[in-house]
Amino acid sequence: MKIRNILIPTIVVAAVAIPMLSHAIEEPPFKSLKKDGQFELREYANIPIASAPMEGMGKRDKSFNNLFKYISGANDGKQKIPMTAPVLMEGGAADAPAAEKGRMSFVIPAAVAKAGAPKPTGEGMTTGAIEASHIATLRFKGWTSEENRKKAEEELATLIKANNLKPVGKPFFAFFDPPWTLEMFRRNEVWQRVEK
Structure with missing residues (x-):
């Protein structure tokens, strides 16, 4: 049982990490x-994105989880979407007004965007684009x-x-x-x- 508990997470991590290390991610x-x-x-050119609200750069886990759920099928088309890079983050203080809060974004793959990206079902999430x-x-x-x-x-x-x-505008961050x-x-x- 202990070996299984170690092997399964290792295999999952490797399955995600190997494509990233080989630059297979779009x-x-x-x-x-x-x-x-x-x-x-x-x-x-325009960068299609899905975004989730983020209460400051130090509180990223919830935003990432919501975006991961979106690409895993939590969208109006129940569509699974490939992971891309980079993850984009715009900072914002936790106590800032709603309009000034930060956000985290995943880049939507070009083929998915061309076909029409599904809408997220998570609260506060949006799809859009960073203009050219x-x-x-x-x-x-x-x-x-x-x-x-x-x-x-x-x-x-x-x-x-x-x-x-x-x-x-303001600077933002890209994490690969x-x-x-x-x-x-x-x-x-x-x-x-x-x-x-």
Whole structure:
């Protein structure tokens, strides 16, 4: 029984991790306009997303679970949807007004979006799109701690200014790895829309 209890979770984790490590998971396509080290300016077409409310960057589990339920069939079409990357997060304080609270989003696969993405049945969840835009990005490693996020935000803001770009709206974060990925191998990015 003990061996079974160990083997089953291990097999499940491996089944999810192996495709991710082999880059089999779909990511939204983009055109690279400029790249300098960990900084990159990209041009994205519309990015279809499903979103769930999030009460601050430190309270992500409920939002992730609701989105995972959505792609597992908790939608009006009872449709299972492949996992994609990255997971997108826009911060917001837990005590902020509803309109200013954060949100977590999964990217909807292109084929699903083209056919018409099913509507989520979870409370407060929505489907929509990040409109076509130029996005300045900065890749950073390590855990997604508040300290690391703040440092990355500040570094990206400096690079945006140095490249004579004008930010639009607030920055947000893109996380590409499952939680069990070792710190040294993690791929995190901070994104900032900029004027075209």
